[in-house]
Amino acid sequence: MTTQMDAISRSPTAASAAISPARRFYWSVRREVWENRSIYLAPLAVAGLIVVASLINSINLPGQLHVSSLDPAEQHRIIEQPYTFAALLLMFSTMVVGVFYCLDALQGERRDRTILFWKSLPVSDLTTVLAKASIPLLVLPLVTFAVTVVTHAIMLLLGSVRLLASGQSAGILWTQLSFFQMWGQLLYHLIAAHSLWWAPFWGWLLLVSAWARRAALLWATLPLLAIGMVEGIAFNTSHLGHLLGHRFMGGPESATPAGNPMAMNSMTPATPVEYLSSPGFWLGLAMCAAFLAAAVRLRRSREPM
Amino acid sequence: MACIEARGLRKAYGTTVALDGVDLRVEEGRILGLIGPNGAGKTTALNAILGLIAYQGELKVLGRDPWRERDELTRDVCFIADVAVLPRWMRVAQVLDYVAGVHPRFDRAKAEGFLARTTIPRGGKVHELSKGMVTQLHLALVMAIDARLLVLDEPTLGLDILFRKQFYDSLLSDYFDGSRTILVTTHQVEEIQHVLTDVMFIDRGRIVFARTMEEVESRYREVAVRPEQLPAARALNPIHERQGIGRSILLFEAVEGPRLASLGEVRAPSLADLFVAVMDSQGQPQGAPR
Numbered sequence: 001m002t003t004q005m006d007a008i009s010r011s012p013t014a015a016s017a018a019i020s021p022a023r024r025f026y027w028s029v030r031r032e033v034w035e036n037r038s039i040y041l042a043p044l045a046v047a048g049l050i051v052v053a054s055l056i057n058s059i060n061l062p063g064q065l066h067v068s069s070l071d072p073a074e075q076h077r078i079i080e081q082p083y084t085f086a087a088l089l090l091m092f093s094t095m096v097v098g099v100f101y102c103l104d105a106l107q108g109e110r111r112d113r114t115i116l117f118w119k120s121l122p123v124s125d126l127t128t129v130l131a132k133a134s135i136p137l138l139v140l141p142l143v144t145f146a147v148t149v150v151t152h153a154i155m156l157l158l159g160s161v162r163l164l165a166s167g168q169s170a171g172i173l174w175t176q177l178s179f180f181q182m183w184g185q186l187l188y189h190l191i192a193a194h195s196l197w198w199a200p201f202w203g204w205l206l207l208v209s210a211w212a213r214r215a216a217l218l219w220a221t222l223p224l225l226a227i228g229m230v231e232g233i234a235f236n237t238s239h240l241g242h243l244l245g246h247r248f249m250g251g252p253e254s255a256t257p258a259g260n261p262m263a264m265n266s267m268t269p270a271t272p273v274e275y276l277s278s279p280g281f282w283l284g285l286a287m288c289a290a291f292l293a294a295a296v297r298l299r300r301s302r303e304p305m
Numbered sequence: 306m307a308c309i310e311a312r313g314l315r316k317a318y319g320t321t322v323a324l325d326g327v328d329l330r331v332e333e334g335r336i337l338g339l340i341g342p343n344g345a346g347k348t349t350a351l352n353a354i355l356g357l358i359a360y361q362g363e364l365k366v367l368g369r370d371p372w373r374e375r376d377e378l379t380r381d382v383c384f385i386a387d388v389a390v391l392p393r394w395m396r397v398a399q400v401l402d403y404v405a406g407v408h409p410r411f412d413r414a415k416a417e418g419f420l421a422r423t424t425i426p427r428g429g430k431v432h433e434l435s436k437g438m439v440t441q442l443h444l445a446l447v448m449a450i451d452a453r454l455l456v457l458d459e460p461t462l463g464l465d466i467l468f469r470k471q472f473y474d475s476l477l478s479d480y481f482d483g484s485r486t487i488l489v490t491t492h493q494v495e496e497i498q499h500v501l502t503d504v505m506f507i508d509r510g511r512i513v514f515a516r517t518m519e520e521v522e523s524r525y526r527e528v529a530v531r532p533e534q535l536p537a538a539r540a541l542n543p544i545h546e547r548q549g550i551g552r553s554i555l556l557f558e559a560v561e562g563p564r565l566a567s568l569g570e571v572r573a574p575s576l577a578d579l580f581v582a583v584m585d586s587q588g589q590p591q592g593a594p595r
Contacts, residue, residue, distance in 0.1 A: 019409045027406030116386040122379040
């Protein structure tokens with residue numbers, strides 16, 4: 001009887017303190033960032049290097065601009081190049097972070113047995129896997145964008161100070177660089193390409209991480225290589241290689257100009273409509289969803305190593 | 306309502322049978338000790354109850370199927386699976402933040418109160434804490450969660466005796482309120498003997514002994530018998546016999562006190578002695594649990 005009374009008197013407080021799925025997701029993402037500090041430390045370190053490099057570069061800036069002042073196109077190139085290069089470097093660094101993060105995300109917790117602690121709390125496998133997938137799909141692109149914007153601002157400041165110190169007008173930097181257009185392109189590129197277009201890659205890496213007991217990197221790459229080789233020997237074709245290469249290096253058909261596909265500019269012609277109307281885009285998202293669903297199932301049934 | 310109810314619970318890993326038709330029923334408000342030799346299936350049984358592994362047979366925990374309804378169940382069930390599983394990189398304050406963020410029944414003030422009684426530094430990381438402190442931290446978390454079932458799998462493994470005693474003392478005085486259920490497995494049988502209300506022995510995937518502690522205390526007697534009285538004592542069908550110093554120690558079940566008193570000194574057996582006796586009678590001599 002007493003126990004019943006206790007149960008009744010306890011239940012209202014328990015019911016009132018419900019936690020929404022969004023809140024659980026938020027805390028799950030937060031804990032990923034706590035654990036994997038390279039998510040922001042790596043791009044910040046790269047940004048630091050870029051600032052140092054641009055400090056050195058700015059020493060010659062007045063001279064360079066003076067010499068090439070006759071050719072506006074050349075002038076534009078000299079001014080813009082370091083900024084583009086900085087953005088590419090930062091994107092590359094967070095891409096590498098994303099690959100290693102994904103490979104460890106669902107394997108590490110089994111290796112150190114912390115999965116038993118995470119599973120003792122009311123956070124479902126689905127929420128956990130989605131939170132982990134949101135790191136490459138959402139968090140890393142946004143971190144890349146924010147760090148790039150700040151880096152560009154510092155670079156612009158350094159350049160302006162240098163030009164003013166040498167008695168030239170800094171206005172040339174501000175007129176030659178259209179920052180809002182550049183940043184808009186960058187954000188679009190990060191979301192469209194790094195996040196959504198590469199979604200099947202991220203999903204695949206997470207799935208391998210949930211499945212492999214060790215050497216996730218090898219399991220993620222060698223089977224694809226093996227299939228590619230078998231295909232090459234058996235049928236003398238390389239469809240898989242082309243497929244993966246195309247997925248990794250380029251955007252949807254209509255949006256991929258020849259030339260330097262890794263450059264941010266290669267994405268510029270692709271409008272959101274072109275993305276959304278490309279079957280490959282949707283197929284990739286579907287594959288990502290399938291990989292993540294499989295990862296959820298694996299996390300549920302796999303035991304700590 | 307039964308807190309845990311299992312019928313014909315089976316689990317096999319390849320050809321190894323970890324659980325071989327377990328039947329058990331644990332009422333709410335009990336503190337059950339599940340005791341067994343290594344590899345007897347204790348952890349497998351707990352994992353099935355916690356919904357961490359799939360199984361065959363029937364199992365209901367708080368009226369739910371733990372494998373299919375694990376997400377709902379985790380709100381009412383807490384567990385400490387081993388002392389080492391708190392993430393080593395996490396700061397103590399982060400652990401509190403996170404649990405408060407995801408658990409609807411976590412009372413942060415309560416956890417802070419428990420921690421204030423320890424020497425755990427708030428800004429410290431888990432890997433900087435001693436093993437005893439990590440267990441204290443985990444216990445503080447669990448005690449601040451208003452759960453209906455608490456599962457402890459070797460919670461005090463590797464701790465010194467002071468920590469172990471403190472662990473069970475705070476569990477009893479600060480957590481257990483008569484309506485919650487606690488299920489604990491451990492090798493340190495003697496230390497939890499006075500904590501339990503029920504005990505089960507598990508051996509090779511089967512429950513071989515299930516009694517309330519009252520039954521254990523009233524039904525079982527141990528008698529130190531001198532050699533000359535041994536034949537008379539054996540005639541009363543002891544369930545186990547072992548050699549003491551100059552006497553044989555015989556364990557009896559449900560034999561009247563006066564008849565035993567005439568044979569020698571009578572006392573209540575410890576749970577560890579009872580465990581050894583039951584395991585021996587299963588035809589599998591096992592080292593006594595410490």
